[in-house]
Amino acid sequence: MRVRVVLFTSDLRVHDHPPLRAALDASDAVVPLFVRDSGIDAASFTVPNREAFLADCLRDLDAGLRERGGRLILRDGDVTDEVAKVVSETDACAVHLAGGVSRYARRREDGLRAALRGLGCEVVVHDAVVTCVPPGEVAPAGKDHFAVFTPYHRHWDQQPVRSVVRAPRAITVPEGVGSAPLPQRDKVPGVSPGLAEGGEEAGRKRLTAWLRSGISAYEDRHDDLPGDATSKLSPHLHFGTIGPVEAAQRSRAAGGPGAEAFVRQLAWRDFHHQVLAARPAAAHDDYRTQGDRWRTARSAREDIEAWQEGRTGYPVVDAAMRQLRHEGWMHNRGRLIASSFLVKTLYVDWRVGARHFLDLLVDGDVANNQLNWQWMAGTGTDSRPNRVLNPLAQAERYDPDGTYVRRWVPELAGLEGAAVHRPWKLRGLERAAYDYPDPIVELSDGLARFKRARGLD
Ligand SMILES: Cc1cc2nc3c(=O)[nH]c(=O)nc-3n(C[C@H](O)[C@H](O)[C@H](O)COP(=O)(O)OP(=O)(O)OC[C@H]3O[C@@H](n4cnc5c(N)ncnc54)[C@H](O)[C@@H]3O)c2cc1C
Numbered sequence: 001m002r003v004r005v006v007l008f009t010s011d012l013r014v015h016d017h018p019p020l021r022a023a024l025d026a027s028d029a030v031v032p033l034f035v036r037d038s039g040i041d042a043a044s045f046t047v048p049n050r051e052a053f054l055a056d057c058l059r060d061l062d063a064g065l066r067e068r069g070g071r072l073i074l075r076d077g078d079v080t081d082e083v084a085k086v087v088s089e090t091d092a093c094a095v096h097l098a099g100g101v102s103r104y105a106r107r108r109e110d111g112l113r114a115a116l117r118g119l120g121c122e123v124v125v126h127d128a129v130v131t132c133v134p135p136g137e138v139a140p141a142g143k144d145h146f147a148v149f150t151p152y153h154r155h156w157d158q159q160p161v162r163s164v165v166r167a168p169r170a171i172t173v174p175e176g177v178g179s180a181p182l183p184q185r186d187k188v189p190g191v192s193p194g195l196a197e198g199g200e201e202a203g204r205k206r207l208t209a210w211l212r213s214g215i216s217a218y219e220d221r222h223d224d225l226p227g228d229a230t231s232k233l234s235p236h237l238h239f240g241t242i243g244p245v246e247a248a249q250r251s252r253a254a255g256g257p258g259a260e261a262f263v264r265q266l267a268w269r270d271f272h273h274q275v276l277a278a279r280p281a282a283a284h285d286d287y288r289t290q291g292d293r294w295r296t297a298r299s300a301r302e303d304i305e306a307w308q309e310g311r312t313g314y315p316v317v318d319a320a321m322r323q324l325r326h327e328g329w330m331h332n333r334g335r336l337i338a339s340s341f342l343v344k345t346l347y348v349d350w351r352v353g354a355r356h357f358l359d360l361l362v363d364g365d366v367a368n369n370q371l372n373w374q375w376m377a378g379t380g381t382d383s384r385p386n387r388v389l390n391p392l393a394q395a396e397r398y399d400p401d402g403t404y405v406r407r408w409v410p411e412l413a414g415l416e417g418a419a420v421h422r423p424w425k426l427r428g429l430e431r432a433a434y435d436y437p438d439p440i441v442e443l444s445d446g447l448a449r450f451k452r453a454r455g456l457d
Contacts, residue, residue, distance in 0.1 A: 006097070052185045132267075
C-alpha cells in the first residue's frame, strides 16, 4: 500500500486543499496529520482564544474526514519528530504540506526535509494554500518583494489564480495509526466569552452568508464601527478553515464594488505575507526604522495597563480594547484607532501592542498583526509614517451616534448620541455620575511628544 502523509498546519479544511488532493491522487492511503507543536508553545504563540478556536477546528476537520471514510491523526510534540515517527510507522513515501511564510514555517519545512531524507520520504510543499498568490511570485524588477501595496495589488490582481479544488469524496487512512484525543474547547481556561465558533463548517456557513447578504454593502460599510459590516472571516482565514483562493474566487464571482473592495483586503493579507516571507525579522524588528526611542513596557507601565484594560478615558479607544477582550476579535477601524493611540499618542513601542493583540486575537497572525502594527507605527510599509489618527475625529466619523461606544463601555450608556465620545465635557454632579476615567493624556501633548521624537517639531 502506498501511503502519503498530509501535514495540516494553517489549512484546517477538506475543501480547496491541494496537498490533500495531491496525496490522494498519488497513493492508496493518506495519513491526515496535525501536530500540536511544542515549538509553537515555546514561542508563546499558544493562547487561550486561539487554542479554543483550534479545538473546534480539529474536531470539525476530523468530522469532515470521517464523513469521507477517514479520520484525523493528532500528535503532540516536536513537529519534525512526530512527522518522522508517523512516516516510519506507516512507511510513507511522501509528506505533503502547505508552504508557510514565517521563519518558523520555513524552518519547519527545512527540518522536515532533513529528517525525512534518511527515511526515503519526500517533502512536497504546495503553494497558494495559505495565500492566494505565493510570496515571491510577484516582485518588482531586481527585488524580492513589494514594499508598497498599490503596485503590489496591481500585479496581484493580474495573476492567474488556480481553480478551487473540490473536497475529496473518499479518504482511506491506514489502520492502526495512533492518535491523541481531540481537544475540547470548553476545557480551555481563560477564553473570551464572546469568542466565535471555529471549524470548517462554521467558516463555510459564514462565507456563504457573507456572499449572500454582506459583501454587496462592504465598500460603503466596512468602516462602520457599530454596523459590524465586515466578513469576520479573519479567524477562518488564519486557521485555514476557509481557503483564501476560494474566498477570492467566490467573491469575484459574486461581482460588484463590494466584492472588489473585499478581494482587495485579501490582497492586503497576501501583501503582508510576502513582506514577512522576504523579511522574517520584521516579526520583531522595525522594517524601516525611524530611529524611535519608544517608551517601553517598564517606563510606560501605567499607560499601557490603562490601554490594555480599556480605561484610557477615550471612549472609542476603550470600546475597541474591550471588544478585543470580550470577543478575541476587534473591528479593523478599532484596531487602527487603538494601535495609533498606543504608538503615536502614547508613544509606546509597537511590539508591546502587537504582543497584547497576539495574546487575545483569535485571528492573531505574525504576518498580519506585526506588519499592521508596523504600518501604524510608521516603521513598516506606510508611505506616510508620521500619520496620527485623532481618536475623537475617528469616533465622530466612524461611530457618529456613539452606538459602538455604548455597546462596549456600558458605564457610559446613559450618554446620548455623540456626547458619549467626550464624557470629560460633563461638569459637577453630572460628571460624577459616570464611573469612567478622565483622559490619561491630552491629545495635543501626545502629538507634541510624538513630533519631538520624530524630529518634526
Ligand atoms: C494593529 C492591527 C493589527 C492587526 N492584526 C491582525 C491579525 O493579527 N490578523 C489578521 O488577520 N488581521 C489583522 N489585522 C487586519 C484587520 O484588522 C483584520 O484582518 C480584520 O479586521 C478582520 O476582520 P474581517 O475578517 O471582518 O475583515 P474584512 O474587512 O472582512 O476583510 C477580509 C479579510 O481580509 C484580510 N484583511 C483585511 N484587512 C487586512 C489588513 N489590514 N491586513 C491584512 N489582512 C487584512 C483579513 O484576512 C480579513 O479577514 C490587523 C490590523 C491592525 C490595524
